[in-house]
Amino acid sequence: MSIPSGPPAAASQVPEAIHRRRWAILVVLMFSLLIVVLDNSILNVAVKTIASPAPTGLGATQSELEWAINSYTLVFAGLLFTAGLLGDRIGRKKVLLFGILLFGIGSALAAMSGSPGELITWRAVMGFGAAFVMPATLAILMNVFERDEQPKAIGIWAGSVGLAIAIGPITGGLLLEHFWWGSIFLVNVPVVIVALIAMVVLVPDSRDPKPGRIDPLGVVLSIVGLVLLVFGIIRGGELADFADPLVLLSIIGGLVVLAGFVWHEKRSSHPAIDVSYFRNGAFSAAVAAVALVFFALMGVTFFSAFYLQSVRGYSALQSGLLIVPLAAAQMIFAPRARLVVQRFGARAVCAVGMLLVSAGLLAFTLFDADTPVWVLCVVFFVQGTGMAHVMPPVTVAVMQALPREKAGSGSAINNTFRQVGGALGIAVLGSVLSTVYRGDIEGHLGALPAPARDAAGESIEATLGVAEKLGPAGRPLVAAANDAFLGAMHVTAVGSASVALIGALVVGLFLPGRPPEEQPAGEGEAEGERTVPAGGPMTTTAADS
Template sequence: MSAHQTGTVTTPAHSPPPRGVRANPWWSLVAVAFGLFMVGLDGSVVSIANPEIGRDLGATTADLQWVTNSYLLALAAALILGGKLGDRYGRRTYYLIGVAGFTLASVAIGLSGSIAGVIAFRALQGFFGALLMPNTLGTLRAVFPPRRFGMAVGIWAMVSSVSTALGPIVGGLLVEHVSWESVFFINAPIGLLALVVSALVLPQTRTSTGHHRFDAGGVLLLAAGLVAVVFAVVKGETWGWTDARTLGCGLAGLLVLALFCWYETRREHPLLPMRLFRNPTLTIGTVITAINFFALLGSIFYLMLYLQNVRGLSPVEAGVHTLPLSVASVVAAPLGAAVTGRFGARVSMPLGMLLQAAAATGLALLSAGSSYHAMWPPFVAFGLGVGMVMAASSEAIVGNAPVRDGGVAGGLQSTALQIGGALGTSVLVSLIGSRVSGTLTGELAAAGVPGAEGFRAAGDAVAMGVAPVTPDMPAQLRAAVTEGAHQAFMNGVHTAALVTAVVCAAAAVVAALGVRRTSYGQP
C-alpha cells in the first residue's frame, strides 16, 4: 500500500530515512523551540516598546495600533496556509523559511527609521511568523509517537510561556538601557541559532499526496475572510462596535468565511479539510484556544496600563510585578500536559478555564491603591489557568487531527490564538473606554474637581490609565483629578474583568460537556 493511500508522513522519495540526531524526535523539539521562543518573546516585548517607538518616531496612537495590527492581520491571514505548505512541501523547509524571514524582518524594523517602515516590516514579520508557527506543532505531530506527543506539547507550551514571561522584563531592560530598536535586534542571534540547530537536527517531514492542483481559491477566500474579520475587530474600538463600518466589515468577513467553508467541501484537496471539524474535541479545543488568549492578552493589556500609568511603575517593575503570572504559566504547561495525559482534556481544559474565571474575579476587586498582596494571587491563578489550557488545547486540536494534517491543525490553533488575542485586546479596551466615558464626570465631581464636565474630552487618555493633569495645576486640584480619573479607569477595569470571568466560566462548562478524551487521528 502506498504512502498516498495510507496518508502517512513521508520524507522525499529520494532521501534515506532520518538517522542519528535527525531520527531523535527530542532534537526536533529542541530545534522548533528556538523559533517558538523568538516569536513568543517578540510578541510580548513590542507592547513594552510601543510608547518609546511613538516618542522617537513621532507616531500617533493610531500609528502605534497599526504596529500591532499589521502583524496580526498578516499572521491571521497566512497561518493555515503556512501549515498547509509545510504539510505538502516539507515542514522543515517552511519552518526554516519562516525563521529566516522573521529574523530579517526584525532587523529591518530596527533599521527602518520611520513609523511607516516599522508598520510595513511588522506585517512582513507576521507573514513569516505564519510560516514558522504552525510547522512547529506539525513537526512534533509527525515525529513523536502518540504516547509521547502529550509530553512534547507540554514542553512546547512551556517554551511558549517562558518566552512570553520573559518579554516584559527583557523588553523593559532593553528599552530603558539600550533602545527600542534593540527589542527587534535581539531576534537576530536567536534566529541565527535556530537556523543552525534546525539545519543540523531537524528531519524533513511532509505528507505524500501525489500530484494535485494547489487550492489557490481557498487561500484567497480564507485570507480575505480572516483579514476582514480581524480588521473589524481591531477597528471596532476606534469606529465603535455598532458603527456601520465595523458591522459591515465584520459581516462581509463572516460571509466570505462561510463561502470558504462551502468551497472547501467541494475540493478534492482542500486547504482546510472540513472533516477535521467532525471531531467535537478538536472543534471545542479551537474555540477554547481563542477564549484562552482573549482572556490572557486582553487582561495583560489593561494590567500593564494599571501598573505603569495608575501605579507609576517602570516597564521593568511592571514586568517583575507580573512575574507570578508568567512563572505560574510555565509551571502549569507541563502540569496541564500530565493531567491531560492522565485524565484527558475534558478535565484539564475546564479546570484551566475555571482558574482564569477565578483570577478575573479577583482582578475585579482591585482598586487604584491596592497592595501587591491583592494582586499576586489572581496573577498566579491566571498563569496556572493559561498554561493548563495551552497544553490541553494543543493536544485537543493537533492530537485529534490526522498526522497528514498536522501543520494545518497547528495553523488552525495559531489562527484561533491570534483572533482570540485580537478580540480580547480590542473588546476589553473598548469596554474600559465605554465605562470611563460613562463615569468620568461623576468620579471627578465626587473627588471634588470643579467644572468636571470640562474634562470629558480627556476620556481617551483616562481609558489608558493616564490622569489629565498639567504642571500648572494647583497641587490640590492635581490630586483630585488624579483620584477621579483613576477611579473612572478602575470602573472600566472592573467591567472588563467581570466580562472575562463570565466568558471563561461559560467556556469551562462547554469544555466539560463537549470534550472527549483525545483519540489520535489516523495517519
Template structure:
C-alpha cells in the first residue's frame, strides 16, 4: 500500500501528464464511436430496413452492456491492474468494431455493439479511476477538464469522419475506422501509462453482475417496446415488474455483503451522490438529443451524412468552450453556481429548440445546439470533478465505476425513453390515409421508412406528413429535456455542496492506496 509521501511524489512525477495523454486517447475512442453511429443510423436504417425500435437497440445494446459491466470492470482494474484492464478493454472494443464492419443484418450489428459495450465498460471507469492516483486535488479538475475536452473533440470528429465515410464507402466503414483509433489508444497505454492497482478491493460478484445486466436489460426492453405494444401490454408490464424485482434483489444483496461490489455507502456521501445525479441527468438529455437530432438533419432537412456532421459542430463547439472554461468558472463562483447555471442554459436551449417547425431552417437549429453545448459543458465537468473529489482514495475504482454506471444508465434510459416518445408521437401524427395496411405499417416504423414509401408511391403528401410528424415528436422530446434540465437546476441550486476549487486545493491530500508503479 502506498504511503502519503509515495502518492505525493507520484503526483509530482512529470510523467503523469504523458499518462493523461494515454487516458485521453482511450476516451477519444469512446467519444468518436458514440457520435459516428448517431450519424450513421439513418443510413443504416434505410439499407438494413431497421425500425425505430431496432435503431434504439443498436444504440442501447452497447449502453446496457456498458452500464451493467462497469462496476465489475472497475474492480477488475483495482485488483489486477488498471493499465492491463484498460488495454484489454481497448482490444475487446477493437474486436467488436471488426464484427460490426462485417455485419450483414440488424441482429449482427446489435451483437457487435454489445461486444463493444464490454470493451467500453473497461475503458470508461478505469480511465477515471486512475486520476486520483495520478493527480492531487489541485490538478484533478484540470485533468477531468482535459478528458472532457477529449470527449468533446471526439464528438464532432465522429460525425465528420463518419459522414465522409458514408458518402464514399459502405456503412460498415463507420465501425472499421475504430481500428486505428483503438490501436493508438493501446499503444499510448503500453508506453505512457504507469500501472496502478488496489489488491484489497472487493471481489467481482457474478450474481450481482447478472442481476445488473438482466435488470437493466428488462427495463430498457420495456421502454423500447412500449410504443409498439402499449404500456398496458402483458409483456411490457412483465418486463417492468421483472426489472423492478431484479434491481431490488441487487440492492438488497449488495447491502448485506461485507465488501459489496455496488458500494451503496458511497451514495451516503452527499457530494458524491448529488454530483452523480447531476451528471446522470445531463447524460439523459445528451443521449436523447444525439439520437433524435441527426435524423432530423438528414431526413427532414435533407442533408447527407457528412453535412449532418458539419451541422452538429455548433453543439460540439459550445461543449468544448465550456469544458475549457468550467474550471476557472468554478474557482470564481463555486461548483453549485456553475452546475446550476449550466443546467439553466441547457434547459433554455431545449425549450427554444422545442419551438422548431418544419420550415425553421438550420440557422435556428444551430443557435439552440450551440447553447445546448455550453449548458452541457458547464454542468457536467464540475459535476464529475465534484463526484470524483468526494471519493476516498481507497475507493477510487468502485466509486468511479459507480459514477460511470449511473451516467450510462441515464444515457440508456435517455435513448430508450426519449426515443420511444419520439416514435410514438411520429406514429400517432403520421397521415397514412389511402395506403394499404402493410405499406402504412412500414411507413409508421420511422421517418426514414416513411420517406422510402413516399418515394415508391410518389406521394408528396406522405413525405410532408412524415416531416411534420417527426418535428412534432422532436419538439416533445426537447420539451421533456427542457423540463428535466430545469428541475435538475433547481435541485442543484438547493442541494449541491458548494466547494470552490480554490478551497479544494487547500485540503490535505488523502493517502492513496495505489500510487503509480514503474512501467512493467
C-alpha cells in the first residue's frame, strides 16, 4: 500500500511561516486591488462634475472626459501582460510595490491637474502603476495558498472587487458633495501609504525559479499589439465609426502584430507565454468568458451612470447608493461560489451565472424615467449574483491550468482579456448608444443654429446643456432628450444581453462539468500538483520567511 501523497505534497508547496499568515496576506492583496478598482468606480460618478466649468470642474469636453478614462485603460491593458512576466522573473512583491507606489504618485498629480490635458496624462501614469498591481495580487495569492484553498481565496479576492464597486461611487459622491473634484484622486494617497507598509511587513516575494532567457521581441510585440488594438477600439467608440481609416488601421495592425506575437511564441525556445495552454478547452473558455462578461457589463455600467444622473436626476451619491445591491451580491456570493461549483460543476454554475447577467442586462429594456427604485435594486442584485458565480470559477480555471511558477503570466492573461473585453464593451456599445441617440434627437434640433445643433447631438449631457441655456423654451428639448436616450439605452441593453448569452453558450460547451462524487484521500491533491516542477515553484528570502 502506498503512502497517501496529498497532505505532505500540499505542505511542501508553501513555507510554514508564510502559510500561517496567508489570510493576513490576502487582506493586504485585497487592499491593493481595492484602491485600483475603487478609483475607476469613483471616476464614473465624477465625470459630470469634471465636465463643469472651473472652478467647479475642469470644463472637460465629452472627448476629453472619455480620454480621462481611456488613457488609463490604454496604458493598463497594454502593459498587463508585460507586468505579469516581470513579476514572474524579478519577483512579484517588487513589482507590486513599484506599481502601488507609482499609482499613488499618479493619483496625487491627477488631483492637482489644472487642465483636462494634465488629468489625461496623470491618469495614464495611474494606469501604468495599476498594470503592475493587478496581476501581482493574483499571482502572489496563488503562491501563498495551497491548491485546495485557492478557490476560496480567489472567491474572497473577487468579492473585494464587489466591495470596491460599492464603496467607490458612495465615496465619490460624499467627496464631491463636500470637497473639490480632485479629492476623488487625493483620497488614494493615504491608502497607498498604508498598503505599502503592510506589503513590506507581510507579503512574501516569489518568482519563477527557472524563468529562462528574456524574450524581448515577444514583450515588444505584446505591448505594441495590445496598445494598437485597444487604441483602435477606443477611437472607434469615440467617433462612433469603426470604418474610420485610423480606427481600421489601428485594429487591423494590432491584430496582425498579436498574430505575429503568437507565431513568434510558438517557435521561440524561450517563449514569454506557452501558447499551447490555449489548446485546453477549459482554459480558453474561461478567458473568453472573462472577456465576454466584461464586454457586456462595462458597456451597461457606462450608460447606467447617465441614466441615473441625467434622466432620473439622481446625485452622484444617490447613484452610488443604487449600485450597492450589485456589489453586495458579489460580496455575499463570490466567496461561496466554490461550494456551488463543488456540487454542480463549473459548467452549470458559470452558464447559469451568465444567464443571470444577461437577464439583468435585458431588464434595462424595461426601464423608463419613472421605474421604481426597488426594481433597479433588484436588477442590480441579479446582475451581481450572476457575476459572483462567473468570475471566481473562471479565474480558478485560468490560474489552475498553469503551473504555479507561471502565476504572474496566468494572472496577466486573465486581466488582459478582461480589460480588452471591457474596452470593447464601452467602445462598441457606447458607439451604438451614441448612434441611436443622435438619430433620434436630430429631429428635435431643427430650430437650433448649426453649430449648436451639432454640439447638442453629441450626447444627452450636451443636449441638456443646450436646453438649460434656452430656459423655459428648452423644456420640450429635455423631454425629447430623455426619450431619445431611453430608446438608445434599450437598444444597447439588447446588444449587451446578447453578448452575455454568447458567454453562457461558451462556458456551457467547454468548461468542465460536475466533479466526481468520490475520490480517494490525497488523490486530488496529487493530481493537482502534477504540473508543479519538483523542488517547489516558490522562492523566498530569509527575511520573508
